[in-house]
Amino acid sequence: MESPWENLSDAIFHHAAIRPDAPAVTDNQGTITYRQFAELVGAAAVYLRDLGIGADDRVGLALFNHTDHFIIMFAAMRIGAVPIEVPAELPPQAQEEIFSRIKPKAIFVEAGLASGRAPIKIVVDAHWRRDLDGKSGDARDGRTADLNRLVLLTSGSTGPAKGIVITHRQFMARARIFDALLGSHWSADRPGKFLLAVTITASAFHHFFLCQILHGGPVHVLSRFVEDNDFVRAVTAQQDAVLLTTPAICRALLSRCGTRDKLLPNAQALICGGLPLSAAEKKRVLAHITPNFFEVYGAAGSGLITGVRPADFEAHADSVGRCAPAPIVEIVNADGVPVPAGGLGHLRCRGEAIADGFLAGSGSNTGPEMFRDGWYYPGDIATMDADGWITLKGRKSDLILRRGVEFYPFEIEEVLLALPWVRDAAVIGRPAKQGGEEELVAIVVPGEGFKPDSLAAHCAAHLPPEKRPVSFHRAVEFPRTPSGKTDRQTLRADFLAKTAAPPARPPVPGPQMVRR
Template structure:
């Protein structure tokens, strides 16, 4: 069984059940399944075949759901990309991921026209129509003059409702998720159909999702947290999604009250905004049976305050792209421990080991490693990185953790220098590489600093050869090359950076300076 075939079966048994609401319009499972089938068939008529790579540059919308499941039904490999990435970041993934087809909002047409000559392997650009711009609509009408550009509506219309896709093997790759690496370049985690299906089913079972649930899908669909917890798991369970194009506390309260939502999944930043929203009333969220938090550690004070105000339980969990992503959740049938990521979910084993890979006693700190049907096949075209990450059947997460005597896990720190900005991963090296390309920058070090709204913010320490170089100039430079959440919140100029005797920059010395300043 796989995600697409299971949805097809659900459409037979629950044809008239709403699969989702979007902009207050309901779409049934039968309607969704029909659109998926026709999109898959339409792609095949374009020459797309099993194993081809398809990139999705889409926000939260029916287009994303139909494109994802349609491509999977065809047997293609889907690569979701954050649509707010810069042209440089998108171009890297499209090239490294050997993309043959791009599905994007029509707002990206100018970008495609600018980049398509640099991407000769991309054979088709399928644009999803919006009504946000007369200029965009004009572009859509003129798509026929560009042989590579197609209309999403036309692709679906050309499809056969009776199309049956190829047989899909469990170990075939269904999704590649690009995650930042310590080298500064993203790595593509290959997730098989078994990885995706097993994690969605196990998460759904663990959280007791059912046909009666109405799940708010406000997390970004291109992010693995949303993909599994707020999209795949609900659809596997026959639940109804309430798709939110863009997170806003006002909209969450409205949807919950109007549609009697039962499950909400978000990062701690979202919970903070909901808690602080002045018009948010406890009775507006009274239909919630469960709130799920992930992407970053939730401050215990926020968790307790949110639960007390709204009288709802928040279950924290843990995951990473390489594990599809969920490995732990706080249990629903046993005591929840604030500050813990919970216990291993069904069919997944978590443990903590020392540097030799040996399991260590309870409450000792070591590296968290994971084993289960959710663990990735490997990194795309990166055999050495794959061997380093997966050893003897265990995925080494790179996170430092401890396990208590009752089997609850706690993340202690990041083994790497990962910065979590509102639940998004930012690796310092990636930002440093951009700053090093500036002609006036001699040395740079990037660190995460506390931020009251986002959890952490990016800060850069720079040594410049130009005494007239300003913070604003560097920030503007970063805006041209980095996604918004990766851009430093501030730049501090130094005469030199602390280093070891071998010349390696000492980040921990800079972190110590930050702590000393915070303590004053």
């Protein structure tokens, strides 16, 4: 995707000029065309300028997915401000903590969820668009794509969320990588209808949403569903759908599959990001949901790094793919020295799509995820074979040491997820009753036909002794970050709290013998 644009918002005005009546965004309030989208973004840019917001000002957006959210985001880009997506789903205290670190000039929040402090604070309710009445024209800043920036927060699944600074030029480089990996099923020539199922505060969904706008294709915002059946009905009703999912969403879809017909026969592309599905799950998706299935791996600091195309799964179901044409990817040891092919190490990447670094004040450049010497380290441990196929082993922060052997929870979770009646699985450590190394505990979300008595035998048949859980526990669902990832910190804390032994009762005073 070669682009002369210096501002990501320019894409809206470009498509408004050549295809003004093409649908841009559909939400539960209706559909706007690209012409209407451009007019609203231009008016909102004037509105933001009149509020006193300007170039380089940080603008916090704690909003759900809806058209007004997107208008404000692109308007902030338009005037050279820096939009920062903050999950609206977070409790007020957690939002306050993020706002206190990113120090925005202005914040836009949902009605009824109005937390956070800033010099300018706007509540976006059902009537917010009336504030644009009388605003017309445009307030585009003339700076180049190297100076225009946006900030994405990391998922927070393994620690406090950090802000990652991305220039518009870096994002457009990322869009070209998307085209290289997914262009056979999703591109400007074939945009389909992008179904937005998760809030764009999640970096993967933010990337796909922006790429669809760059394509000039329609975005259909899916409502927030409580029941999986409602979600499945909404997805299957769409033709030529391009659907980005998380492993949790894929598992929900798999749980609704029949034995004959594919669940999404008309899907243009089903794409799964986040931690990889197990090899068995990927094959079930291809067999029962759609043959147009992709798996992608990336991060907020890099955009897409690798991808697996439909034809690759038969031979490489255990892999997250080969690296895209643009980024340079290496697997290195703790000293930054590349390891031999097949060796285990830290994944790192560099290239024109890599972010500038962390937003000042949002977190330090330490820990598993970091920028160092021109390289970005997402914090993942992986292997890469001689042909460039990458297999993720887990997060550096999730490393388990047991009986002298190092391994990662996903190695055990993948074995459990191979069982069709296990819908989701997570492995955590708990303090051993007699001290020493932590015990491994598996927590599973049962699927149809669940066979709890078979779990231990299945693990014994497929795992060495040091990797076998000592106990298995059921959960209705797992706590999730706003991006849909399993929140391992909360899961472990909740489990330990529920299974902790009750405090010992103080002894009841009794008769005492007094020695003389």
